[in-house]
Amino acid sequence: MFYREAGDFKTSYQDDNQTFPIKFDRYRYYFMLFVAFAIIPFMINDYWVNAVFLPFLIYAIAAIGLNILTGYCGQVSLGTGGFMAVGAYAVYKLMTMFPEVSVLIHIVLAGVITAGVGVLFGLPSLRIKGFYLAVATLAAQFFLVWLFNRVPWFYNYSASGQISAPERTFLGEPITGPATEAWAAYLVCLVFVTLSAIVARNLTRGSLGRKWMAIRDMDIAAEIIGVNPLGAKLSAFAISSFFVGLSGALFFAVYLGAVEVGEVFGINKSFLVLFMIIIGGLGSIFGSFAGAAFLVLLPVFLKNVLVGGLGWPTDLAAHLEFMIVGGLIIVFLIAEPHGLAQLWRVTKEKLRLWPFPH
Amino acid sequence: MLDQEQGYVTADGRQIGGTVMDMRNITLRFGGVTAIKDISFDIREGEIRAIIGPNGAGKSSMLNVISGFYVPQEGQVYFRGEKRAPMRPYEVARQGIARTFQNIALFEGMSVLDNVMTGRLTQMKAGILSQALWRGKAEKEEVENREICEKVIDFLEIQHIRKTPVARLPYGLKKRVELARALASEPKLLLLDEPMAGMNVEEKEDMSRFILDVNDEFGTTIALIEHDMGVVMDLSDRVVVMDYGRKIGDGTPEEVRNNQEVIDAYLGVSHD
Amino acid sequence: MPEQLVFAMEVFLNGLMAGVLYALVALGFVLIYKASGIFNYAQGVMALFSAMTLVGIMEGQVPFSHLINAMLGTHVHHFGWHLPAVLGILLTMVVMVGLAWLVQVVIFRHLVNQEPIILFMATIGLAYFMEGFGDLMWGAEIKKLDVGLPQGINLWIDETTFNIFDYGFFIDNLDIVATIIAALLVGVLVAFSQYTKQGRAMRAVADDHQAALSVGVSLSFIWVMVWSVAGFVALVAGIMWGTKSGVQFSLSLIALKALPVLMLGGFTSIPGAIVGGLIIGVGEKLFEFAIGPIIGGATENWFAYVLALVFLVFRPQGLFGDKIIERV
Numbered sequence: 001m002f003y004r005e006a007g008d009f010k011t012s013y014q015d016d017n018q019t020f021p022i023k024f025d026r027y028r029y030y031f032m033l034f035v036a037f038a039i040i041p042f043m044i045n046d047y048w049v050n051a052v053f054l055p056f057l058i059y060a061i062a063a064i065g066l067n068i069l070t071g072y073c074g075q076v077s078l079g080t081g082g083f084m085a086v087g088a089y090a091v092y093k094l095m096t097m098f099p100e101v102s103v104l105i106h107i108v109l110a111g112v113i114t115a116g117v118g119v120l121f122g123l124p125s126l127r128i129k130g131f132y133l134a135v136a137t138l139a140a141q142f143f144l145v146w147l148f149n150r151v152p153w154f155y156n157y158s159a160s161g162q163i164s165a166p167e168r169t170f171l172g173e174p175i176t177g178p179a180t181e182a183w184a185a186y187l188v189c190l191v192f193v194t195l196s197a198i199v200a201r202n203l204t205r206g207s208l209g210r211k212w213m214a215i216r217d218m219d220i221a222a223e224i225i226g227v228n229p230l231g232a233k234l235s236a237f238a239i240s241s242f243f244v245g246l247s248g249a250l251f252f253a254v255y256l257g258a259v260e261v262g263e264v265f266g267i268n269k270s271f272l273v274l275f276m277i278i279i280g281g282l283g284s285i286f287g288s289f290a291g292a293a294f295l296v297l298l299p300v301f302l303k304n305v306l307v308g309g310l311g312w313p314t315d316l317a318a319h320l321e322f323m324i325v326g327g328l329i330i331v332f333l334i335a336e337p338h339g340l341a342q343l344w345r346v347t348k349e350k351l352r353l354w355p356f357p358h
Numbered sequence: 359m360l361d362q363e364q365g366y367v368t369a370d371g372r373q374i375g376g377t378v379m380d381m382r383n384i385t386l387r388f389g390g391v392t393a394i395k396d397i398s399f400d401i402r403e404g405e406i407r408a409i410i411g412p413n414g415a416g417k418s419s420m421l422n423v424i425s426g427f428y429v430p431q432e433g434q435v436y437f438r439g440e441k442r443a444p445m446r447p448y449e450v451a452r453q454g455i456a457r458t459f460q461n462i463a464l465f466e467g468m469s470v471l472d473n474v475m476t477g478r479l480t481q482m483k484a485g486i487l488s489q490a491l492w493r494g495k496a497e498k499e500e501v502e503n504r505e506i507c508e509k510v511i512d513f514l515e516i517q518h519i520r521k522t523p524v525a526r527l528p529y530g531l532k533k534r535v536e537l538a539r540a541l542a543s544e545p546k547l548l549l550l551d552e553p554m555a556g557m558n559v560e561e562k563e564d565m566s567r568f569i570l571d572v573n574d575e576f577g578t579t580i581a582l583i584e585h586d587m588g589v590v591m592d593l594s595d596r597v598v599v600m601d602y603g604r605k606i607g608d609g610t611p612e613e614v615r616n617n618q619e620v621i622d623a624y625l626g627v628s629h630d
Numbered sequence: 631m632p633e634q635l636v637f638a639m640e641v642f643l644n645g646l647m648a649g650v651l652y653a654l655v656a657l658g659f660v661l662i663y664k665a666s667g668i669f670n671y672a673q674g675v676m677a678l679f680s681a682m683t684l685v686g687i688m689e690g691q692v693p694f695s696h697l698i699n700a701m702l703g704t705h706v707h708h709f710g711w712h713l714p715a716v717l718g719i720l721l722t723m724v725v726m727v728g729l730a731w732l733v734q735v736v737i738f739r740h741l742v743n744q745e746p747i748i749l750f751m752a753t754i755g756l757a758y759f760m761e762g763f764g765d766l767m768w769g770a771e772i773k774k775l776d777v778g779l780p781q782g783i784n785l786w787i788d789e790t791t792f793n794i795f796d797y798g799f800f801i802d803n804l805d806i807v808a809t810i811i812a813a814l815l816v817g818v819l820v821a822f823s824q825y826t827k828q829g830r831a832m833r834a835v836a837d838d839h840q841a842a843l844s845v846g847v848s849l850s851f852i853w854v855m856v857w858s859v860a861g862f863v864a865l866v867a868g869i870m871w872g873t874k875s876g877v878q879f880s881l882s883l884i885a886l887k888a889l890p891v892l893m894l895g896g897f898t899s900i901p902g903a904i905v906g907g908l909i910i911g912v913g914e915k916l917f918e919f920a921i922g923p924i925i926g927g928a929t930e931n932w933f934a935y936v937l938a939l940v941f942l943v944f945r946p947q948g949l950f951g952d953k954i955i956e957r958v
């Protein structure tokens with residue numbers, strides 16, 4: 001009943017361009033933001049933050065990044081893990097080289113550095129297309145992980161080969177390092193994810209977004225109607241990598257605190273984020289959130305039910321998880337290539353007409 | 359004959375201006391196949407110029423040369439009096455040449471409106487920061503260009519499908535959306551590759567009317583490829599006839615129709 | 631002869647043998663790709679799965695025993711038989727054919743005419759599924775596989791080279807056998823696709839689906855067949871790798887080794903897979919030998935990819951691939 005377009009006329013193109021043209025959606029969006037910023041921080045404990053909220057928020061940023069490249073610009077990348085590693089090591093080097101500068105600035109700079117690396121590995125996309133490119137991005141994945149593993153400068157010659165985040169504060173409150181409170185870490189990630197989503201939304205609804213989608217849908221036609229493929233693809237690589245770099249920086253500095261590159265940023269991470277956008281919805285910012293939430297919650301759910309509830313060994317739950325994730329990927333590709341986001345849209349469409357379907 | 363500087367007056371009394379596009383001795387080969395053999399012709403300001411010929415004659419290849427998608431092995435392209443340096447297709451588009459394709463090349467994953475808006479991409483200049491924040495130039499430019507696109511959408515009578523994903527449209531409407539996308543860029547030269555292929559009579563009439571209106575209202579110069587001779591005779595001011603990559607006729611519809619070589623080509627007289 | 635050169639020769643030989651194996655795995659990819667346009671990322675997991683199944687059948691493991699035990703509280707694990715290798719291989723092949731059929735019916739029949747990249751992502755999903763499924767069925771622990779292939783240093787080569795160079799080459803018997811088998815198999819596959827009716831049908835499908843259909847080639851049959859052949863290739867690769875370093879997860883990573891081989895050789899070319907495999911096998915071993923120690927070692931992880939990447943930028947279709955023509 002409340003979910004109506006009727007009577008909600010748009011009188012200007014500005015209004016029509018809004019992210020949430022329907023009032024009810026807009027209110028729900030403000031309500032969600034309110035809950036996320038003003039209520040959840042007071043309710044959460046360490047378990048929820050570390051098992052659910054932080055990974056969800058951080059993966060959502062990575063998924064937004066990959067979605068820009070793959071979902072909007074049509075360039076499949078299997079190098080997400082490697083680019084997250086760039087973000088992590090960049091922020092680590094910055095934090096240790098310039099301890100007096102705020103870590104928040106370092107995190108953003110880590111994104112910028114990753115954007116540069118992304119452009120470098122995006123250059124071949126001008127010549128290589130489709131899964132040739134997908135396979136080529138594996139070069140980035142393997143090379144970068146090797147680099148951070150083998151060149152001691154990147155891990156400051158530490159004996160273990162690991163990097164660990166020193167304590168840094170914001171307004172007197174630690175936001176990296178072991179002393180960080182759960183709610184502080186949560187809020188930092190929440191701010192980043194909110195800004196990322198807004199920026200991504202803005203970029204994808206304007207001329208840049210249309211360039212990307214034109215390249216995605218038909219690159220030759222796009223070039224003939226005036227899109228410079230070089231600019232479009234490289235900007236997609238840059239911006240995508242920027243977000244992926246942010247997420248890598250947060251993953252290391254705020255979430256894990258210590259990282260061994262091969263373990264944390266291996267090829268499985270690349271696949272995980274790719275799966276998030278397939279399940280959530282290619283070419284949808286909301287889908288990036290949905291996919292991240294789904295794949296973060298699934299193992300938690302399986303663990304609680306199978307291991308906690310039924311008392312099965314953990315490895316069984318892990319094997320089942322692999323099967324479910326793999327199976328879902330196939331099911332979504334066959335039945336709903338636009339993922340959860342599309343399912344949600346269809347449901348809304350129905351709601352809009354409810355209770356009179358004609 | 360034609361006056362190179364002055365142009366000419368058409369049968370229905372329109373004044374045609376000087377040369378916009380001048381193709382000189384174009385030869386295009388694909389490996390062993392010669393798609394275009396030493397062809398020269400011009401396109402003049404404000405005219406509707408048809409390119410006709412049997413299948414495989416090299417018509418689409420010719421449009422692709424104009425678009426910069428194929429680079430001819432020999433010959434030069436003069437656009438608005440200047441010899442065109444070798445350039446990428448997107449640079450050609452930025453010079454004000456827009457086109458539609460023989461096999462519809464719309465962006466299937468986008469709505470009709472977004473497809474039409476892509477026609478404005480060459481004109482949209484907002485920086486990345488402005489776009490990221492959706493402030494200043496980006497927002498302003500979006501609205502301005504949207505207005506132009508809405509005019510085109512009204513003009514082609516596709517308001518009702520504005521927000522529909524292109525993939526869901528029937529063939530005839532897709533062709534119209536493709537024309538809208540080309541028109542949105544306000545081209546100086548519009549290239550249409552078989553705009554009426556696969557349409558029924560009624561749709562063809564609509565499309566013919568749109569093409570005439572575009573030419574009439576905006577003074578757009580148009581080059582079009584078409585198989586339907588009736589349509590060609592009605593629409594075009596001058597016709598180039600191609601066969602097996604050669605030019606076998608050039609002139610008004612009337613002249614071309616009476617050209618023996620053209621008649622032979624169309625009746626399928628064997629080549630030797 | 632200078633010492634370094636002798637070492638390099640040994641490295642070269644080892645690289646050549648690794649290269650033949652890469653070529654074999656890459657061939658599995660090429661077959662499926664040529665016939666169906668599917669780039670099968672799951673090829674590596676298929677090798678792992680077939681090796682696990684082989685061990686499971688030979689040792690008489692009860693399938694899904696962990697799951698059954700967890701659900702029913704039982705303690706089943708083995709049937710108590712031991713089968714000879716030949717029988718085990720035959721039975722495993724039956725399983726792989728069944729798998730090929732399932733993959734065709736359950737997945738790819740529903741994805742006809744999809745873009746290659748979608749198909750590719752579906753095979754990544756398949757790889758994940760099969761990985762979980764294999765572990766669930768046979769358990770995830772490292773298994774020993776012994777089908778009777780010889781192992782250990784080849785003394786004859788060791789002695790002969792020692793007599794010539796004063797330095798004995800270390801070359802493993804298993805590698806030699808693997809190389810011979812792989813080379814034979816490559817030959818058989820090439821012959822199969824050139825000279826048999828099914829092979830020709832397969833190539834016809836690759837060239838033009840519609841035309842193949844119109845002359846009465848059954849697409850489903852061809853696709854099940856190529857997936858079965860790919861399953862067989864996977865099994866051979868699985869046996870070789872499994873014998874060498876045990877049947878374990880890392881076996882599935884041979885797919886990642888084969889990918890750059892394909893990029894280099896061209897995804898559609900059988901000779902490309904062979905030449906690409908050899909170049910990468912030799913190239914990565916020599917690079918690690920010559921440059922590795924200077925820049926930190928373990929360069930095999932990425933060398934093949936970076937080589938293929940650089941190469942592709944200059945020749946996007948690979949060494950032997952069909953030239954990509956774009957039209958509008």
Ligand SMILES: Nc1ncnc2c1ncn2[C@@H]1O[C@H](COP(=O)(O)OP(=O)(O)OP(=O)(O)O)[C@@H](O)[C@H]1O
Nearest residue numbers: 388393412413414415416417418419420955956957
């Ligand atoms: N990219 C290409 N590679 C190889 N040959 C090509 C290519 N494009 C066109 N050709 C060949 O050039 C010749 C002319 O083709 P073109 O498409 O220009 O003909 P057309 O006059 O547009 O025909 P139709 O009326 O069928 O559209 C044909 O023989 C065609 O096969």
Ligand SMILES: [Mg+2]
Nearest residue numbers: 417418419460
């Ligand atoms: Mg044509």
